[in-house]
Structure formats: C-alpha cells, structure tokens
Amino acid sequence: MEKRAVFSHKLLPYALLAPQLLVTIVFFYWPAAQAVYQSFLIQDAFGISTEFVWFENYQMLFSEPAYYGALLTTALFSTAVTVLSLSLALILAVEADKNLTGAGLYKTLLIWPYAVAPAVAGVLWLFMFQPSLGMIGRSLHAFGFNWNPYLNSGDAFTLITAAAVWKQISYNFLFFLAGLQSIPKSLIEAAAIDGAGSTRRFWTIVFPLLSPTAFYLLTVNIVYVFFDTFGIIHAVTRGGPAGATTTLVYKVFSDGQAGGDLGGSAAQSVILMLIVIALTAVQFRFIERKVTY
Amino acid sequence: MVENRPFAAILSHVILIIGVVIIAFPVYVAFVASTTDPTTISNGQLSLIPDHHLIENYAKVLFEGTERSTKQPMIVPLMNSFIMAMIIACGKIFISLLSAFAIVYFRFPFRNTAFWVIFLTLMLPVEVRIYPTYKIVADLHMLDTYAGLTIPLIASATATLLFRQFFMTVPDELIEASKIDGAGPWKFFIDTLLPLSMTSIAAMFVIQFIYGWNQYLWPLLITTRDDMQTIVIGIQKMLTVTDALTEWQLAMATTILAMLPPVIVVVAMQRLFVRGLTETEK
Amino acid sequence: MAGVLLNSVGKTYAGNIRAVSDISFAVPDGGFCVLVGPSGCGKSTLLRMIAGLETITDGEISIGGRVVNQVEPMHRDIAMVFQNYALYPHMSVYDNMAYGLRNRKTPEPEIATRVAEAARILELEPFLKRRPKQLSGGQRQRVAMGRAIVRKPQVFLFDEPLSNLDAKLRGQMRVEIKTLQRQLGVTSVYVTHDQLEAMTLADMLVVMNRGRIEQIGEPLYLYENPATIFVAGFIGAPPMNMIPLAPATGVPAGILGAETLPVPPTGAILGIRPEHLHLDRGETALGDRLRLELKIDAVEAVGAETYFYGHLGSTGPRLVVREAGRGSASPHGIRAFTADRTQIHLFDKVSGNRIEL
Numbered sequence: 008m009e010k011r012a013v014f015s016h017k018l019l020p021y022a023l024l025a026p027q028l029l030v031t032i033v034f035f036y037w038p039a040a041q042a043v044y045q046s047f048l049i050q051d052a053f054g055i056s057t058e059f060v061w062f063e064n065y066q067m068l069f070s071e072p073a074y075y076g077a078l079l080t081t082a083l084f085s086t087a088v089t090v091l092s093l094s095l096a097l098i099l100a101v102e103a104d105k106n107l108t109g110a111g112l113y114k115t116l117l118i119w120p121y122a123v124a125p126a127v128a129g130v131l132w133l134f135m136f137q138p139s140l141g142m143i144g145r146s147l148h149a150f151g152f153n154w155n156p157y158l159n160s161g162d163a164f165t166l167i168t169a170a171a172v173w174k175q176i177s178y179n180f181l182f183f184l185a186g187l188q189s190i191p192k193s194l195i196e197a198a199a200i201d202g203a204g205s206t207r208r209f210w211t212i213v214f215p216l217l218s219p220t221a222f223y224l225l226t227v228n229i230v231y232v233f234f235d236t237f238g239i240i241h242a243v244t245r246g247g248p249a250g251a252t253t254t255l256v257y258k259v260f261s262d263g264q265a266g267g268d269l270g271g272s273a274a275q276s277v278i279l280m281l282i283v284i285a286l287t288a289v290q291f292r293f294i295e296r297k298v299t300y
Numbered sequence: 301m302v303e304n305r306p307f308a309a310i311l312s313h314v315i316l317i318i319g320v321v322i323i324a325f326p327v328y329v330a331f332v333a334s335t336t337d338p339t340t341i342s343n344g345q346l347s348l349i350p351d352h353h354l355i356e357n358y359a360k361v362l363f364e365g366t367e368r369s370t371k372q373p374m375i376v377p378l379m380n381s382f383i384m385a386m387i388i389a390c391g392k393i394f395i396s397l398l399s400a401f402a403i404v405y406f407r408f409p410f411r412n413t414a415f416w417v418i419f420l421t422l423m424l425p426v427e428v429r430i431y432p433t434y435k436i437v438a439d440l441h442m443l444d445t446y447a448g449l450t451i452p453l454i455a456s457a458t459a460t461l462l463f464r465q466f467f468m469t470v471p472d473e474l475i476e477a478s479k480i481d482g483a484g485p486w487k488f489f490i491d492t493l494l495p496l497s498m499t500s501i502a503a504m505f506v507i508q509f510i511y512g513w514n515q516y517l518w519p520l521l522i523t524t525r526d527d528m529q530t531i532v533i534g535i536q537k538m539l540t541v542t543d544a545l546t547e548w549q550l551a552m553a554t555t556i557l558a559m560l561p562p563v564i565v566v567v568a569m570q571r572l573f574v575r576g577l578t579e580t581e582k
Numbered sequence: 583m584a585g586v587l588l589n590s591v592g593k594t595y596a597g598n599i600r601a602v603s604d605i606s607f608a609v610p611d612g613g614f615c616v617l618v619g620p621s622g623c624g625k626s627t628l629l630r631m632i633a634g635l636e637t638i639t640d641g642e643i644s645i646g647g648r649v650v651n652q653v654e655p656m657h658r659d660i661a662m663v664f665q666n667y668a669l670y671p672h673m674s675v676y677d678n679m680a681y682g683l684r685n686r687k688t689p690e691p692e693i694a695t696r697v698a699e700a701a702r703i704l705e706l707e708p709f710l711k712r713r714p715k716q717l718s719g720g721q722r723q724r725v726a727m728g729r730a731i732v733r734k735p736q737v738f739l740f741d742e743p744l745s746n747l748d749a750k751l752r753g754q755m756r757v758e759i760k761t762l763q764r765q766l767g768v769t770s771v772y773v774t775h776d777q778l779e780a781m782t783l784a785d786m787l788v789v790m791n792r793g794r795i796e797q798i799g800e801p802l803y804l805y806e807n808p809a810t811i812f813v814a815g816f817i818g819a820p821p822m823n824m825i826p827l828a829p830a831t832g833v834p835a836g837i838l839g840a841e842t843l844p845v846p847p848t849g850a851i852l853g854i855r856p857e858h859l860h861l862d863r864g865e866t867a868l869g870d871r872l873r874l875e876l877k878i879d880a881v882e883a884v885g886a887e888t889y890f891y892g893h894l895g896s897t898g899p900r901l902v903v904r905e906a907g908r909g910s911a912s913p914h915g916i917r918a919f920t921a922d923r924t925q926i927h928l929f930d931k932v933s934g935n936r937i938e939l
Contacts, residue, residue: 012472012635013407014485023402024414027395027455034452035421038432045432099319102312109313115570116320121577122562124514124532127555130539131326134333134552140344142329173326176319178577185578205308234427238516242536256427260517263431272431279428287423473668476635481682481729482656491681495672 039280045273064274073250074258074275081254084168085232092172093224096179097217101209103180104187114184121177125170126238132170133243156244160251163244167252170243171236178231179224186220187213226290230283255279327559334358334553341548353549361553366538372526374554377534380449381513382561384530387450388512389505396459396504397497401489403460404467405475422457426518434521444528449519453512459504462576466500467493503576506569510562531558584646584736585611586632586769592640593627601627602793605641609786612767614760618780619790619816626741628790629773633739634658646736656685661730662739665746667722669714669729675701676710679728693732700728703762720751727759731766738763740772744779756782777817781805789813811934814853814927823859823901825852825894826931836895838873839923843939849931856889856904858925862918871920876901878915883908890917 046064048057068074103113120128136144138155147154156162190213198208237256240246246253246261253261259275262268328348333341336351365372402408403415426433433452442448470493478488494501519530529537535558538551566573586609593601602624609615617625630636632643634655642649650658661682669678676697683693701707704724714722723743730738743759744752760783763770774780780787781801789796789804789812797809801817808814814822827833827850833840840852854872862873876892879900883889890903896916903919928937 010404010468010472010475012475012479013405014475014488016406016485017408019485020402020406020408020411023398023406027399027418027460028414030395030451030455031417031421033436034433035424035429035455036417038429038436039424041432041435042429095319099316102315102319105309105312107309107312107316113316113320115567117316117323118570118574119563119566120323122510122514122566123559124516124562126516126532126536127514127558128326130535130551130555131330133539134548135326135329140341140346140548142346145344173323176323181574181577185574230425234425237427238514238532241516241520242539259427259430269431276428276430276432280424283425283428284423471666471668473664473666474670476630476633476655477662477664477668477670477729479635479655480633480660480662482685483681487685492670492672 042273042276042280045269046277047270049270064270068271068274076250077253077255077258080252081233084164084236084254085229087168088171088175088232088236089225089228091168092175092179092228093221095172096176097183099176100180100183100187103184117180118177120174121181123174124238125174125235126242128174129167129170129239129243132166132173136166158248160248163248163252167236167239167243170239171232175228175231179228182220182224183217186217190216223290226286230286233279233282330552330555333549334556336549338547338549357549357553358557361550361557366547366550372529372534374531374534374557376527377529377531378557380529381531381558383446384449384515384519385509385512387446388453389508391450391454392456392459392508393501393504395454396456396463397501400460400463400467401493404464405485418455418460419457421455426453430517430521437522443522444525448522449528450512453515453518456508459508462500462504463497466497470496499572500576502569503572506565506573507576509565513562584769585609585613586615586737586771587644588641589644590641591628591631591638591643593631593636594639600793605795607788607795607798609769609771612769613785614763614770614772614783615786615788616772616774616780616784617788617790618774618777621775623790624793625773625790629739629741629771632737632771633660633662659736660739661733661735662741663726663730663743665742667714667726669722669725671714674711674713675706675717675725678714678725679732682729682733696732700731703731704728719747720755723747723755727762736769738768738770740770742774745774745776759783777819781817789816807936808927809936811851811853811929814929818855820856820902820904822853822855822927823899825854825899827852834895834898836875836898840872843928844937846930846937850937851929851931853927853929854921855925856902859901859903859919859921861905861909862920870923872923872926874901874919874921876903876917876919878917892917
C-alpha cells in the first residue's frame with residue numbers, strides 16, 4: 008500500500024522521525040547490542056580485566072542445572088497459563104456472543120482485569136490463598152489440605168498460574184468475542200438449515216473460522232507469560248520456593264541483582280531475545296498485512 | 301440465535317455469571333479487607349461483608365503510610381504512577397504520530413530502513429535488554445528521575461503501526477485538496493490529519509496509559525528513592541516485612557487504589573479501548 | 583482569467599511506464615474543455631498534471647501565459663473539484679469553503695462575503711453550519727463546487743465530479759455546472775468518461791485513448807467528422823455500427839450500393855450511426871443511398887423512438903437502428919434500411935484513420 012499523493016520535502020521527514028529514532032537507538036538497539044557484546048566477555052572477579060571468550064558464557068549457562076530448571080518452569084508455566092486462559096476465555100466469549108439480555112454488561116464486567124497490573128493481580132490472589140489468614144487458604148486447611156505456597160513448590164506454581172490466568176482471560180475474551188462477531192450470522196444460519204446442531208455448528212463452522220484469532224492469541228499469550236508475569240512472580244513468590252517459580256526472565260533479573268556475572272546475565276538476555284524473535288516471526292504471518300511494502 | 305430454547309439461554313447466563321463472579325471475587329475480597337481492622341484479618345475472620353474502617357484505612361494509607369513497613373504516604377507514589385503513565389502515553393502518541401506521518405506522507409531515502417528500525421523494536425521488550433539499558437540510564441544520570449522512568453519506554457512500534465495504518469485509510473484526495481487550498485505538510489498535519497485521527501489517538505491513549513501505569517520491572521530497577529516510587533511497587537514493598545506483620549488492610553487499600561485509575565479508564569472508554577486493542581495488535 | 587496551454591506534454595512513471603505522451607492543445611480564456619476517454623486513457627493524470635499534483639516529465643504547461651511546470655499547486659491559482667469531493671470531514675460547510683482563503687491570509691470579512699455569495703449561488707445557505715456527513719450526495723457536490731468558486735481562481739479543474747451521483751441528479755448538476763461556468767466565465771478543464779456529459783458540457787472536446795489525443799474539436803464536429811475509428815465508436819450512443827469491408831471478398835451480403843466505396847487494399851470499416859439508418863419504405867430511389875437488409879433479433883419501442891437489433895444479411899455483423907417515432911417489424915423477419923451516403927463514414931482498417939469520401 009502506498010500513498011499516491013505525498014509531500015516533497017528534503018529535511019522535514021528526517022526531523023519528524025528524529026525523536027522516535029533517537030529513543031529507539033539509544034534505549035533499544037544500543038543496549039541490545041551491548042547485551043550481545045557482553046555475552047561474549049568474561050570479567051575477572053575485581054572487574055579489572057575482561058576477556059573475549061566467544062561462547063563460553065553460553066556453555067556455562069547450559070551446564071547449569073538451575074538454568075534448565077528455569078527453562079522447564081517457563082515451559083510449564085506458559086503451557087498452563089495459555090491453555091487455561093484461552094479455553095476459559097473461549098467459553099465465556101461463546102456465551103457472550105449469543106444474543107442474551109445484558110450481553111453488554113457481561114462484556115464490561117469481564118474485560119476490566121486487563122487494566123490490573125500483573126503484580127497487583129498477584130497480590131490479590133496471594134491474599135486469598137495466604138495459608139494462615141487468607142480466606143481460601145484457611146478453608147483449604149480446614150478441609151485438610153496442607154496448602155502452603157511459601158513452602159510447597161506445587162502450591163506456589165498453582166498460585167501464580169491462577170493469578171496469571173485470571174489477569175489474561177479478559178484480553179483473550181475480547182479477541183475471541185471480536186473474532187466471533189466477525190463471523191457472518193448468515194453462515195451460522197445456513198449451517199442450521201443444513202441440519203447442524205449447535206455443538207456441531209461450533210466445531211465445524213465457528214471454531215475453524217476462529218482459528219486465526221486463536222493462533223494469534225497463542226503467540227501473544229506466550230509472550231505475556233514470558234515477560235509480563237514477572238510482576239506476579241516478584242510480588243508473590245520471589246521465584247521460590249527453592250526456585251520453583253523462577254522463569255527465564257526472573258532468572259535474568261535475580262542473577263543480575265545478585266551481581267557479578269555480567270557475561271552470564273547478558274547471555275541469558277540474548278537467548279531471551281532469540282526466543283522473542285522466533286515468536287514474533289511466527290506471529291509475523293498475521294501482521295504481514297500491516298507491513299507489506 | 302438460530303434456536304430458541306429458554307433452557308440454553310439460562311445456561312449461558314449461569315456460565316457468564318460464574319465467570320463474572322470468579323473475575324470479581326479477588327477484588328471484592330481485597331475491598332472487604334480494606335474496610336476492616338488488622339485483628340480481624342490476622343485472626344482469619346474476614347467475612348464477605350464490608351466493615352466500617354474504610355475511610356480510616358484509605359486516609360491512613362494515602363496520607364500516613366504503613367506503620368511497620370514503608371511508612372510512606374501513598375499519595376506520592378499514586379501521583380508518580382499518574383505522571384509516569386501520562387508521560388508515557390502522551391510521549392508515545394506524540395513521537396509515533398510524527399514518525400508515522402513522515403513514513404506515510406513523504407518519500408525519502410532510507411524510508412524503508414526507518415520503518416524497519418521502528419518495527420523491529422517489537423522484538424526487544426525491556427526485559428531482554430534490562431541491565432544494559434539500566435547502565436545507559438545510569439550513565440545519563442537519569443536514575444530516580446521521571447525522564448529515566450519514561451523515556452526508555454516511550455518508543456513504540458505499536459503506536460506507530462496503528463497511526464500508519466490509519467493514515468493509509470485517509471483518502472488521497474484530502475491531501476490533494478489541501479495542497480490546492482494552499483496548505484503545506486505542517487498545516488495539513490495540524491488542520492486535517494490530527495482532527496481526523498482523534499479516535500485513534502484516544503484509543504491509543506487508553507492502551508498506553510494502562511501500559512505505563514502497570515509498569516513493574518523498570519521502575520523497580522531504576523527507582524531507589526521512596527519519593528520516586530510508583531504505586532504498584534509500593535504495594536510490593538508493603539509485603540516485604542515478615543509476613544505475619546504485613547498490614548493487610550492497608551496493603552489491600554493500596555491495591556484498590558492502584559487498580560482504580562486504569563480500571564476506570566478502561567470502563568469509561570470501553571469502546572475506544574476495545575477498538576484500539578483489537579486494531580493495533582491484529 | 584487565463585487560458586491553459588499544453589505543449590508536447592508527457593508523463594513517464596518510474597519503470598518507464600508512459601501514462602500520457604505528446605499532448606498539445608490550448609484552452610482559450612473562459613473556454614470549457616472536456617477531456618474524455620475510457621478509464622486508463624490518461625485523462626485524469628493529465629488533469630492532475632495541470633493541477634500540479636503530478637510532476638510533468640516532458641513538455642510545458644502554461645496557465646495565463648506563465649509556465650507552471652515547477653509551480654506548487656497552491657501557487658497555480660487553480661481550484662479543483664474531486665470525484666469523491668474530498669471535503670474535510672471534520673469541518674463545517676462554511677469552514678470547508680473558507681479553508682483555502684484562510685490559508686491565503688484573506689481577511690475574515692472578505693471570506694464571509696465570498697462564502698455567502700457562493701452559498702447563495704449554489705443554494706447552500708441553510709447548510710453552512712453542517713458537516714459534510716450530514717449532507718446528501720448532491721449537496722456535497724455543491725459544497726465541493728463552492729470551495730472552488732470562493733477562491734475566484736483562474737482555472738477550474740473537474741475530475742469526474744458527477745460520477746458518484748445517481749443518473750437523475752447527474753443530469754441536473756450537469757446543467758448547473760454549465761450555467762455556472764458561463765456565468766462566471768472561468769476557464770475550465772473537465773475530465774469524464776461519460777460521452778454524454780462530454781458532449782453537453784464542452785466547447786472543446788479532447789478525446790483521449792491510451793495516453794494520446796485521438797481528436798480535438800467542438801463536440802458536434804467530432805460527432806459528424808470522427809477522425810478515427812476510436813472516436814467514431816466512443817462518441818454517440820448507442821455507438822456507431824461498424825461493418826468490415828474487405829476488397830478481396832467484396833461487399834458483404836446484405837448491402838447494396840457499397841461497391842463504389844474507395845476501400846484500400848488492406849480493408850476498411852464502414853461506419854453508420856444508428857440514427858442515420860431508416861426503415862426502407864420504398865419511397866426514395868437508391869441513387870445516393872445505401873440499402874442494408876437486417877435479420878431482426880429484437881425490437882424495442884420506447885415511445886419517442888424505436889430500436890431495431892439485427893444481423894446484416896442474417897449472418898453478418900450485429901447492427902442497431904434508431905428510428906424516430908414508431909416502426910414495426912416482427913422478430914426473425916428480414917427488414918431493409920437505407921442510409922444517406924453523406925452520413926456514412928469510412929475508416930482505414932489498419933491505421934483506423936478516416937477516409938474522406
């Protein structure tokens with residue numbers, strides 16, 4: 008897509024682009040390049056000399072059991088959050104798409120958690136599930152469950168998953184609803200005349216037409232779990248207990264906080280970057296329309 | 301609806317109501333907690349009916365702060381969050397409008413390059429470049445400043461793409477009519493393009509305000525002074541004292557305060573928000 | 583006021599795509615010139631070159647004696663009416679008309695006078711405060727005209743301004759545009775693909791095809807003396823009947839009296855307008871007339887006139903006859919028609935050029 012009519016001006020376009028390009032280069036590309044560069048360096052304990060070591064930092068990283076732990080946690084966490092939030096959102100969207108009285112109100116009541124910060128979502132769920140005073144945490148004890156997210160890895164993982172799913176449902180719901188509403192009603196009616204019952208209509212007509220939306224959401228949700236859930240983890244579990252909720256991003260952060268290994272932390276950042284690039288490339292298929300030159 | 305079965309409609313209502321309740325329940329519990337006194341909570345006697353300490357708790361949190369943890373009045377971080385969200389939202393909109401205008405309405409060498417440079421920032425969220433970016437901000441002496449909090453987050457491929465997409469739909473004849481009417485690029489931008497973009501701008505504002513308000517990792521890193529803290533970080537700091545000592549009624553009041561502004565924005569501007577979200581990211 | 587002069591004007595797009603070539607003509611001061619041709623013939627490009635919205639790659643364009651090749655649109659002292667009107671959707675009707683004047687620093691009282699004047703002429707007074715969205719198609723069209731009028735430019739440019747209107751409104755606006763142009767006496771260049779609009783509006787008609795001029799002249803002159811097969815087929819509705827004549831095979835079956843036509847060795851096309859064929863009632867001698875026999879497929883009586891559709895000599899080319907009044911013929915029957923020799927046209931089959939008779 009190109010404009011037929013444009014302005015001709017030699018310098019103005021550059022001046023217009025300057026602010027954005029300046030910020031982009033100083034705060035995006037330069038640090039990203041720094042991360043790549045540092046991932047090839049090892050600094051001695053006193054920070055006096057640095058040595059160029061090629062992939063040694065990466066080798067060290069992949070020989071570290073804790074890194075595999077974070078990788079596994081991230082994979083499990085992504086799968087759990089994505090599957091749960093997508094399926095719950097789809098159920099709600101399908102119901103909300105029906106011409107019910109009060110459909111608009113349901114929509115409003117379901118989308119607002121989008122505005123809640125992940126860390127806040129984490130704190131809300133922590134408060135409910137706090138083992139000694141939380142409303143649900145105590146009830147679980149009363150029913151004989153030995154629930155304690157501070158000490159039990161599984162419990163901690165469940166808690167952050169619940170908070171992350173709760174926060175993400177609204178986003179997925181919105182997209183599913185938009186996707187459902189863009190399916191022409193005549194198609195559904197035609198299928199009904201062709202004798203398909205409502206379940207059959209859903210799986211043979213609605214679901215296939217919704218699959219691009221679902222696929223887009225899949226990649227967006229994975230990116231969400233990778234990055235945005237940092238706030239939940241930091242506010243609720245601090246990556247614990249015993250690293251059970253340390254994701255890749257949380258590990259970059261905590262290793263960096265602990266100080267010392269700049270090269271190792273940079274190598275972790277670079278791997279994350281590669282993961283985002285891969286995810287974006289997959290997603291690119293769907294943005295293509297916007298960027299075809 | 302193709303079928304007309306009363307039972308099916310009732311079932312749909314039931315499912316949706318369960319959904320709404322699950323979504324609302326954690327916030328309701330937090331609200332009830334924020335109206336109660338510390339003993340009720342620490343004894344685990346929190347009920348589902350609001351208590352009468354609402355004004356007391358909120359006033360305390362806003363103007364005095366907690367007794368045992370941060371001891372900071374939360375009005376300051378609340379303001380900081382607001383300022384940060386406003387700068388990020390307005391800044392992003394401003395620089396993205398300019399760059400989208402340049403890319404759509406001018407032909408110049410390196411136009412494609414510029415577009416891709418901006419577009420590829422989608423692949424570099426702050427989390428993957430966190431320490432090097434921190435170092436640059438430190439070197440520029442921008443730690444504990446609003447500039448440091450906001451500028452590194454201000455470049456946005458999303459907003460630029462949205463505006464570019466919108467500009468593409470503005471008919472060519474309008475720029476031609478403007479040219480004949482004697483308007484140069486700047487006049488066309490101000491007189492015609494901006495007024496036409498108002499809905500897109502508002503939609504973008506909602507999304508970016510929420511994005512700015514909900515930032516976590518970045519403010520956590522680059523603010524050290526209490527008076528530069530944001531509200532979301534403030535909550536987290538309240539929880540860091542030994543768990544039993546956490547003043548939950550105050551923490552929950554802060555949580556409600558931290559949620560309120562962005563939730564109000566979303567609910568009040570729902571139509572714009574939905575449009576902005578589904579159009580930019582799709 | 584000023585004339586418009588085009589001297590060997592051409593436009594080549596990147597990639598060596600030629601949009602228009604070697605266009606020369608002069609529109610006299612106060613003249614109404616219509617550029618007409620099928621879509622893609624380059625007429626809009628040419629108009630946009632006059633407006634300054636497209637660069638000129640060859641030749642020169644002058645407005646009022648001044649070469650404007652390098653002049654920005656705003657300094658060419660022209661006004662343009664666009665096909666989709668290009669009204670500023672966020673401005674009132676008043677502001678739409680005032681915008682160009684304000685950009686030229688015209689004093690507000692002067693603007694108010696001019697807008698009021700234009701609104702009066704165009705009967706837009708009740709709508710000045712409305713937004714374009716609140717107007718009908720015809721009203722928007724008038725606002726677009728108003729925006730052009732208030733500027734008092736040297737030249738009006740019209741880019742298919744009526745093609746978004748329904749047929750009835752189009753006819754009405756056509757008359758209004760013509761009246762208005764006469765009244766204001768502003769030199770106008772008007773682009774359309776509709777030959778009826780072209781014929782009725784133009785003092786001077788420029789027929790274009792594939793980026794080149796086919797013929798220039800007064801509408802009726804072009805109707806009577808089309809210089810090429812293209813012009814002959816484009817001007818007039820229903821279009822001229824075309825009958826191929828080949829010297830080798832002789833005259834096709836069904837025509838009498840065509841043997842004497844000067845058909846070149848490579849062949850010719852005989853052109854007869856539907857309105858120039860008449861039912862042969864046997865009252866005139868053949869002498870200076872051609873006689874054509876058609877096998878009738880269909881007859882359409884629309885009251886004031888009757889259309890006959892049929893094939894020449896039952897298997898030859900399909901012809902149309904437009905007969906004034908009412909005539910009758912049964913489908914599948916054979917009917918004879920005659921045409922006056924002074925009203926027929928002959929074209930070279932290869933070059934397409936007119937052969938004078």
